[in-house]
Amino acid sequence: DIQMTQSPSTLSASVGDRVTITCRASQSISTWLAWYQQKPGKAPKLLIYKASSLESGVPSRFSGSGSGTEFTLTISSLQPDDFATYYCQHYNSYPLTFGGGTKVEIK
């Protein structure tokens, strides 16, 4: 099984900050990676797919990069609506797995 490891698990930041979250796969997954945002009590929301493709309607301050085993999600200028938990997910093969999540908190 492919394990997905996210870091950090918690991140404290201020509005306007540039934020970077890392996701590492235990083996190469090419660019078969998605990122989601989840707010408390809500379903996850797709942000990025195929490592760097922005889902329609998602603000351009979100971007993804990477391939193989190392990936990043970057928020270029953190907005109040961005305080949430972020998950990566690989879809290279079954079983599909998610990272443990990164909670972005207000500093």
Next chain:
Amino acid sequence: EVQLVESGGDLVQPGGSPRLSCAASGFTFSNYWMSWVRQAPGKGLEWVANINQDGSAKYYVDSVKGRFTISRDNFKNSQYLQMSSLRAEDTAVYYCARVDGGDSGFYDLWGRGTLVTVSS
């Protein structure tokens, strides 16, 4: 409106066998692989099962193999998760999700989730 609506979650005794349902609307349901993803209270996301467009291909996470069965009815625009031999560790919000990007893809549409609590 494009949406997925889950139902069937409840308080269930260990060993119970509830069936979850997911009603799809606003898109051509039969064109998509579908999935169930769960989230235990305060924990992360866990993929549970996928099913292809005509129900002929199904995949499961090891922890539910032999206990859960995913199915769908394209005439009713619905998918289902028949759960059995439930354990406390199956307690979670169960999300119905639409798969994009092929069979083992990513999820571009999610329902609000339905809570299954396994407790005596």
